[in-house]
Amino acid sequence: MGTDLRWVDRVSSDGSWTANLFEFYTRAVLKLYEGLKVPFALEGGQFRVDETPAHKAVREALVNTLIHADYEGRSGIRVLRDPAGFEFINPGLLLVTPDQVWKGGVSEPRNPLVQRLFGFLQLGEREGSGGPAILRAWSEQHWRTPELVEDVENSELHLKLRLVSLLPEASIDAVRAAVGAAFEAQDELGRVALVTAHAENGVMHARIAGLTTAHPRDITIKLQELVRKGLLVASGPARTRRYALPVGTVESSEESSQGSEETSEESSAGTEETRGWRAMSDQLDAVVVFCTPAWRTLPEIATELGRQPSTVRTMYLRPLLGRGALVRKYPDNPRHPHQAYRAANANEPT
Template identity: 35%
Template sequence: MAGIPKSLWETYSAMANTQGGIILLGVENDGSVSGLKDIDSLKKSFWDTVNNRGKVSINLLNNNDVQKIEHANGIMLAIRIPRAIRYQGPIFIGQNPLIGTYRRNAEGDYQCTDQEVRRMLADSSEESSDSHILEFFTIEDLDYPSLQQYRQRLASHKPTHPWLSEDDMGLLSKIGGWRSCRSSNKQGLTVAGLLMFGKEEILREVLPQYNIDYREKLSDNPELRWTDRLTLDGTWAGNLFQFYIRVIQKLAADLKLPFQLDSVLFRKGETVVHVAIREALVNALIHADYRGQGGIVIEKHRDSFEFSNPGSLLISFDQLLLGNLSECRNKSLQNMFTMIGAAEKAGSGVDKIRMGWNSQHWRSPIIREQMKPDRILWKLPMMSLIPNESLVRLKKRFGKDFSKFNQMEIQALVTADIEEYVDNARMRQITNCHAADVTQLLQVLVSKNALIQKGRGRWTSYYLPFKSDSVHKPSDSVHKIMIHSLHKGEISDIQWNDLLSIAFPARQNKRLYPVEMEQIILKLCRNNWLTRKQLSALVDRNSDGLRSRYLTQMVSHSLLQLRYPDKPNRVDQAYKEASELRKS
């Protein structure tokens, strides 16, 4: 290697703006060690560049982050890139963040769009995004009954609080719904005030992406999409306060645990499970990026709750798991909910959620961060940590060998069985083990042929091997990993073999032209509803990358249609060739 590769700086930006990582110089793409020459000169060149503010926006490293590693085939240079804290971002190369900012997903480094960069810049501001003053909007743009109900909640929770003596404008000012700025001599309604108490039509005017949606599915009837739903339809105020007081009742309605509401529907005699559900709901509302895509989506199923909001994590995944640390995107909203007892003190929400679920010995809450668009999902499954039905399936699959697995290995296999796959992040959520120990555990299971590995690095996922009596070759059976849990009944082995034949050019050639890949996807989806994971297995591509590069664009261009068009991010979302194309 003659010098520092130019792509290193794109990776530096991408890792710093995502979850951090390690760059190894002196290692080829196939993993072989080639070694470095004149490593001291290389290190000097690296430090000179990373400290040059004209080339890199900020140096996040200290001396211990750059280390020589000796190997039989040569010397490597390991560079550890930490995740930037929110106030440092975005990390960019060059002098213009709009063209020099990168992020990292399963497909590798990608250049951020203007919209992504501007949201990162907004998140880096010390001023909370919901404290912005809305010029030309007044208290008349608020839903008066919502403000009065909030006052009643405050009086019930803190009967002697001095703010109760304030008039409506005074109360709004105290809780952050109205603000005066001395430097600009402006005053007015804040974004938080409008979000909490505003009227639906005004909210849509100020925040075109604003949407809040509660969905309940408690029936086994596949023809019945939702048994209950609350969304913006003009029949209620549509603000966050009204959404909260309606949804919290629906979420807790069927829990077989002692729970009471007092005369103003305030929490009374809560269990730790009710606290966990309340925290998860408020967490989604106060951490959301209301200019992001998709809106707030809350779902209640017979065996789980899901809380999804637009925006990215403002702290690292490791910091999130440790708890007691919080970076809130909407601090005024957080204060408003705290004042009425709907939210705990900053940093304790995650601990409350996990404590509630642990008290019932349920599976640990699932936390997923998605990019393009940025979204956070919390899923709270109401099932045993190691369900008996899963143990039965695994014992049948592995036979006598099942007794050879230790408790941690069984937990990993159970997770892959009931959650479709397991990865490092998920096992850390369940076990609190160190990332390196989890990786070693999963690799041992791969070596025992108990799991199949897909992907590399931070985006590596592990699946149970597909069990089938089909006559397909072993090399093709790898591509059927997903089918046992995703609509297997809809695709026979013969149909799957036909689909593999259609997808063969994509599996053989990793550098297809986009037009060629689109044609293959259209042929695959001509007569079948196929999920993203089924398609990724057929064409041997990462599922997140397949969605961002092809599926989303093909839907927007009416080449593909969605099975569930009202919920684009549904886990079991499926795609089919658009009916208009089939008619032409």
């Protein structure tokens, strides 16, 4: 550390308190909690809950730092907090692999007596479950995945817990408001896919892989699941397939920014009809109406909607054909060069 480093606040052995592990813990954990928000919540409708899973994760990280530190090492324990997050540094390298830390089930404390001390106070997870608890708490908040770094040269372990969101809050709120329980029912991977699709106006497999630690196969299965449930719509060939929210489900981030720049007159008079951002059911109904009097080709329907033919084929024709609302002019040859579509309940032209 440079000699010009200045601390806004610190807990150190300055002679004003008994410098033992437990008192250090009680002082340090309160300082760490100051970096976390506490939403208003009641337990049993009576008692306020002042602790979140994130608080428990920070406490677990601090206890683990004290339990697994090598007290005969060359350096000391340091716990750092800044606006970007937390860093827990203890002398001594891991006694298990990083994968075992995050998966849990393996407990290999460097200081069993210290672990027992905190266990008497019901502090610290047992049976190696602390790592999964930290990982789960950070994932629920959509924060960057916790990172374990072994500094072999200095024989130190660094646990970094960043308060940096992987997902923009505005997009989280927009998707949650639009699909409700379907969003809450999704696991972390599903939520990342949905929110990123909103924030970036579509998402690809590689982008999800860069945001999560999920296996590529799991990402593929999750995207397919979201498509089956109607939460995402896929377009394009397999290698460059892009996934987007269904039109009308929720405004994209781009649409929101454009909408905020429009005058109230434009928004009320022309935006909905000329740009087509109506509810999806209304748009599908409009396609059926357009195709009622006569056969309509894909380019004609795309022009009427003001959308690309590929989008119309995937997001409009496919569901309407699937539910039997539209029929093909050449049903035995879907790729016929003169293929056209008509409402199923329309009378044959005379």
